[in-house]
Amino acid sequence: MADSNPSQQQVANKKLAMKVLYVVVGSLLFAFALVPLYDVLCSITGLNGKTDNTAATLSKAKIDNTRVVTVQFVSAVMPGLGWNFYPKQTSITLHPGQIETVVFIAKNTTTETVSGQAVPSVTPGKASSHLKKIECFCFVNQALKSGETKEMPLRFFVSPDLPEDVKEMTLSYSFFKAPDQK
Amino acid sequence: MSTTTVAHHEEHSDHPTGIMRWLTTTNHKDIGTMYLTFSLVMFLVGGAMVLGIRAELFQPGLQLMNPDFYNQLIGVHALIMIFAALMPAATGFANWMIPLQIGAPDMALPRLNNWGFWLLPPSAILLTLPFTLALFGIGDGAIATGWTFYPPLSVQGGIGVDFAIFAVHLLGVSSVMGSINIIVTLFNMRAPGMTLMKMPMFAWGWLITAFLLVATIPVLAGAVTMLLTDRHFGTHFFDAAGGGDPIMFQHLFWFFGHPEVYILLLPVWGFIPQILQTFSRKPMYGYKAQVYSLWAIGALAVVVWAHHFFTAGMPVPALLYFMYSTMAISLPLAVLFFCWIKTMWKGSMSFETPMLFAVGWIILFGIGGLTGLVLADVAADAQYHNSYFVVAHFHYTLFAGGIMGIMAGVYYWLPKMTGHMYNEKLGKLHFWLTAISFNVTFIPQFFVGLAGMPRRIPDYALQFAEFNMISTIGAFILGFSQLLFVYNIIMCAKGGQKATDKVWEGAEGLEWTLSSPPPYHSFNEQPVIK
Numbered sequence: 208m209a210d211s212n213p214s215q216q217q218v219a220n221k222k223l224a225m226k227v228l229y230v231v232v233g234s235l236l237f238a239f240a241l242v243p244l245y246d247v248l249c250s251i252t253g254l255n256g257k258t259d260n261t262a263a264t265l266s267k268a269k270i271d272n273t274r275v276v277t278v279q280f281v282s283a284v285m286p287g288l289g290w291n292f293y294p295k296q297t298s299i300t301l302h303p304g305q306i307e308t309v310v311f312i313a314k315n316t317t318t319e320t321v322s323g324q325a326v327p328s329v330t331p332g333k334a335s336s337h338l339k340k341i342e343c344f345c346f347v348n349q350a351l352k353s354g355e356t357k358e359m360p361l362r363f364f365v366s367p368d369l370p371e372d373v374k375e376m377t378l379s380y381s382f383f384k385a386p387d388q389k
Numbered sequence: 390m391s392t393t394t395v396a397h398h399e400e401h402s403d404h405p406t407g408i409m410r411w412l413t414t415t416n417h418k419d420i421g422t423m424y425l426t427f428s429l430v431m432f433l434v435g436g437a438m439v440l441g442i443r444a445e446l447f448q449p450g451l452q453l454m455n456p457d458f459y460n461q462l463i464g465v466h467a468l469i470m471i472f473a474a475l476m477p478a479a480t481g482f483a484n485w486m487i488p489l490q491i492g493a494p495d496m497a498l499p500r501l502n503n504w505g506f507w508l509l510p511p512s513a514i515l516l517t518l519p520f521t522l523a524l525f526g527i528g529d530g531a532i533a534t535g536w537t538f539y540p541p542l543s544v545q546g547g548i549g550v551d552f553a554i555f556a557v558h559l560l561g562v563s564s565v566m567g568s569i570n571i572i573v574t575l576f577n578m579r580a581p582g583m584t585l586m587k588m589p590m591f592a593w594g595w596l597i598t599a600f601l602l603v604a605t606i607p608v609l610a611g612a613v614t615m616l617l618t619d620r621h622f623g624t625h626f627f628d629a630a631g632g633g634d635p636i637m638f639q640h641l642f643w644f645f646g647h648p649e650v651y652i653l654l655l656p657v658w659g660f661i662p663q664i665l666q667t668f669s670r671k672p673m674y675g676y677k678a679q680v681y682s683l684w685a686i687g688a689l690a691v692v693v694w695a696h697h698f699f700t701a702g703m704p705v706p707a708l709l710y711f712m713y714s715t716m717a718i719s720l721p722l723a724v725l726f727f728c729w730i731k732t733m734w735k736g737s738m739s740f741e742t743p744m745l746f747a748v749g750w751i752i753l754f755g756i757g758g759l760t761g762l763v764l765a766d767v768a769a770d771a772q773y774h775n776s777y778f779v780v781a782h783f784h785y786t787l788f789a790g791g792i793m794g795i796m797a798g799v800y801y802w803l804p805k806m807t808g809h810m811y812n813e814k815l816g817k818l819h820f821w822l823t824a825i826s827f828n829v830t831f832i833p834q835f836f837v838g839l840a841g842m843p844r845r846i847p848d849y850a851l852q853f854a855e856f857n858m859i860s861t862i863g864a865f866i867l868g869f870s871q872l873l874f875v876y877n878i879i880m881c882a883k884g885g886q887k888a889t890d891k892v893w894e895g896a897e898g899l900e901w902t903l904s905s906p907p908p909y910h911s912f913n914e915q916p917v918i919k
């Protein structure tokens with residue numbers, strides 16, 4: 208039958224079909240490659256206000272006494288996490304390079320021990336890579352027992368390379384229920 | 390008779406009859422008929438769902454259904470119309486007409502063609518089954534996220550989301566198979582002498598569509614697979630608490646989603662100029678300009694995706710880039726409009742049903758394109774995003790630009806496919822009812838959208854009541870008018886006045902050189918194009 212003796216045409220067709228199939232496989236791989244690419248792109252450009260979520264080393268940079276920036280703090284608790292969560296002070300004005308500690312307060316209003324994960328975001332996006340956290344409650348999950356209240360410190364500085372035109376920035380934390388718990 | 394060019398053809402020269410004929414067929418005309426029939430059935434199913442939606446919106450307040458069921462109808466309506474009605478209709482025409490138009494004996498990969506079709510009915514069942522399961526207390530119904538699957542909603546949703554994800558996988562595999570087949574057919578099976586730049590415009594439209602499909606459908610498949618693993622296997626692709634990002638899903642989805650809107654339309658932009666030239670009785674204007682414009686649109690289509698979520702938060706340079714690149718698409722589109730109009734210019738025009746649909750299509754699709762420009766403006770979109778203005782915009786492009794274009798094609802080729810003329814009077818009545826009630830349905834949606842009525846909400850503020858009532862009345866007329874279409878097709882398939890080979894006085898192209906209907910095996914001897 209036809210298959211035992213494929214015509215030239217059929218051979219050529221199968222060949223081209225395979226080539227197109229490679230394109231399909233290629234774009235499937237591309238889809239998954241976009242995940243790390245997206246993260247890299249976001250941390251380079253500050254897209255989405257993603258901040259570097261690892262501890263910055265202590266600033267050896269000089270304090271820039273010639274200007275000040277105001278950092279505002281915003282907090283949110285995502286659905287599913289029965290906590291209260293708010294910054295003790297809503298903003299701070301400091302010199303670039305100056306190290307400061309601010310405190311956020313969290314209270315578990317439920318009857319169970321729950322752990323949460325805070326996700327930071329900075330606007331404007333171009334400022335996000337200049338907010339350096341030395342110590343942050345957002346680096347790891349935070350567990351609170353039923354009814355427990357906890358002061359959560361954030362120790363940070365604003366890098367002196369911050370573009371001149373940024374005079375104000377907002378650091379927002381959303382507290383999510385940490386994944387993988389019942 | 391040449392046996393070398395079509396070695397596979399004796400396989401089914403004594404083809405089985407009854408259901409086995411359709412299950413096992415590898416004949417491009419049979420498969421095309423199955424695609425078109427499936428599409429018509431799903432068009433009615435998706436239409437019935439939206440009549441439920443419009444009935445609920447007839448008055449403010451909740452009358453007929455709870456909000457969750459309303460959202461399920463919205464999501465499944467859109468998925469069915471896009472993946473199970475419009476796309477299969479275009480593929481059905483491709484199967485029927487591409488081999489005839491390029492003088493090939495069949496599609497290049499006939500067996501793949503058969504599999505491609507038979508993946509569709511199971512995926513339609515997957516999409517709609519959760520409705521039925523919910524009646525028996527299993528799960529909480531179908532996917533309720535809209536067709537866009539946005540997390541976190543889609544991660545939290547019930548089994549309906551899983552069913553929809555698997556349906557999308559099957560639909561994706563099916564359309565990738567169809568695209569591979571079309572690409573291979575167009576490259577390898579053209580009649581001797583038919584260079585690429587002599588291909589009929591419909592073939593061009595489909596070639597670019599097929600490229601877009603193989604490049605973007607896998608990205609959608611990847612994105613919904615990540616959703617699936619987020620839902621069930623503890624990954625955190627789209628979970629901010631786990632280090633992922635829900636916005637990333639929007640990028641992945643629209644990297645597919647924007648090209649998809651051109652995937653739905655490029656085949657139509659292919660055959661509408663053929664209809665225009667037939668009924669204007671003069672050659673198509675600007676063939677080359679049209680081909681290059683199709684390419685330009687195909688290329689731009691993959692670099693503008695973020696205009697669907699301007700409001701999600703982006704740096705200003707990104708906003709500007711996506712705004713200007715989106716607006717740039719309207720340049721090649723304007724070239725196409727110019728060519729379509731110039732094709733008719735000073736022609737000796739007549740207005741049979743296909744031509745009525747084609748001319749109405751130009752006007753209505755034009756409104757769709759212009760309102761798209763409004764949405765592409767970042768500043769304006771901040772107000773219009775997620776409002777009924779967007780709903781009206783994409784129905785002018787997808788119902789008028791897509792479905793009404795397909796209807797033009799159905800009336801144009803039906804006599805060729807069945808060998809009988811359809812009822813012209815009914816066809817014209819169908820056109821006028823459709824065109825008028827379509828506008829009655831969707832013009833009010835522009836108004837309520839501008840005034841701030843959000844989409845995907847079953848209830849609304851009282852000031853929107855009159856326009857919604859008008860829109861619902863229009864929708865019911867629009868819906869029931871389609872029964873005329875179905876009736877006309879069925880009667881035409883059964884019998885009627887015999888169609889000539891050429892069918893239309895001004896028809897040009899290889900498909901019109903064959904008998905009506907064409908023999909089961911056509912072009913076993915390929916014609917030579919001079």
Ligand code: HEM
Nearest residue numbers: 650654696697719758761762764765773774775779783786
């Ligand atoms: C020059 C032409 C066009 C421009 C500039 C344009 C622009 C846009 C923009 C900016 C949006 C996003 C609006 C929002 O969500 O706020 C949009 C939505 C949409 N457009 Fe277009 N568009 C054009 C043509 C088309 C065509 C030809 C189609 C379909 C074939 C189409 C289908 C859609 C769909 C389906 C949506 C809504 C998707 C959703 O959110 O569910 N558009 N368009």
Ligand SMILES: [Cu+2]
Nearest residue numbers: 647650696697
């Ligand atoms: Cu788009």
